[in-house]
Amino acid sequence: MTIAKIAEQAGVSVPTVSKVLNGRADVAEATRERIESLIQEHGYRRRATSTASSPMIDLVFNEIGGEWAVELIRGVEEVVRTEGVELVLSECGGARRPRQEWIESVLLRRPLGVIMVFSDLDADQRAQLEARRIPFVVVDPVGDVGDDVPSVGAANWSGGRMATLHLRNLGHQRIGVIGGPVETLCARMRVDGYTDALRSTGAGVDPALIRSTEFGVSSGHREALALLSLPDRPTAIFAGSDLQALGVYQAARELGLEIPRDLSVVGYDDLPVAQWVSPTLTTVHQPLRQMAELATRMVLDLAGGTTPAALRLDLAVEMRVRGSTASPRS
Secondary structure (H helix, E strand, C coil), rough: CHHHHHHHHHCCCCCHHHHHCCCCCCHHHHHHHHHHHHHHHCCCCCCCCCCCCCEEEEECCCCCHHHHHHHHHHHHHHHHHHCCCCCEEEEEECCCCCCCHHHHHHHCCCCEEEECCCCCCCCCHHHHHHHEEEEEEEEECCCCCCCCCCCEECCHHHHHHHHHHHHHHCCCCCCCEECCCCCCCHHHHHHHHHHHHHCCCCCCHHHEEECCCCCCCCHHHHHHHHHHHCCCCEEEEECCCHHHHHHHHHHHCCCCCCEEECEEEEEEEECCCHCCCCCCCEEECCCCCHCCCCCCCHHHHHCCCCCCCCCEEEEEEEEECCCCCCCCCC
16 A cells, blocks of 8 residues: 555545554544544555664653653663663653653654553644554543553552551541642542542541542642631541652641641552651552553553554552551541
């Protein structure tokens, strides 16, 4: 199958097909869909113009920064280094989906595959990658990506539940939660686990104690100040990330509260910083490196024509009990 034959079947010019192959945006949507369908139907692959370039994988973050991203990068690097594959890092500038310019650059590079971290592709972007036989895997999906999309995540509902049960078993009645962005699946699941743990242990769910924000330190600080300024403040806070938990530490210091004597704090992720702060942070261990390693092996398998035994993997999480939690003062 050649570009000329695809153009003939689609009823368009050869330059139009070339634009679609290169991810150019200046093609009518209906025309693009017709050409993409023919490319996928015939399994067209553009002949490489150079054999000197090394095979590569694109690793795409919604935002690169902090130890959370570093842990995932290390997991991917561990695999690609042994496989002789290069790694290309990209970010979406804080957005959940990459810009069209990124798609155009990927189609020009033609990597073995793409790993999306805490970000996703729209239907048109997926179609463009699928038409070129460029597989992609999602790590920590933003939303419900569907059963046909390869993805690697963690047991976020169980993590939220075990964090809250830990605090309930210590005797805490009023437990605040600072969740992540409501549009993200992992954040919603952690808060759902929190509410289930409260109900299953006979504690009421107070909407005033539930906050949603970004996963950063400043966001955790802001929401912790709001929670700790309530007339009947919580005696414990479950933060949806370790970075948010650092913000809770900062708010507690500003208000003259001692952790864990006056306030117990639980984080999520178990980043290295959890053991550097004082008191050391009780947190939910999320196997970030293992998630990244599995996603990389999955995308390499797909690139080699092997379909993984399971397209959806959710890894187990564990509690790491340290110095930031204790029974509430009587």
